Amino acid sequence: TVLRMVLSLRRLSHFILGAYLPPSIVHCDNKSVIAQLGRRDLTGRTRHINIFLGFVYDAVVNNDIVVVYIPTNINPANTLTVAENRDRFKASVAKISGTLR
16 A cells, blocks of 8 residues: 555656656565566466556556565564564664665
8 A cells, every 4th residue: 555655646746746756666575576576477376466466567667666675684664564672673763764874
């Protein structure tokens, strides 16, 4: 759902500014998913999510987003799903909020 919001904001900014933004970078810690997005290929076991991934495929093809690999242990999104120590939590929140590059 966050990706849908990003794509909506990109379209709104294009409407208002009249210019396209550079592609948004999406980090993913699953190399298999990245490979499937590149091939636009889903196996029989994952075909049920094809409906949900259609807009992601289109965004990749249209160069609205670029999906890049990030190792799990440095993925700031893990803050939202697993318990972290205080220092890692602080660094993840800073990265997500944009105060740390």
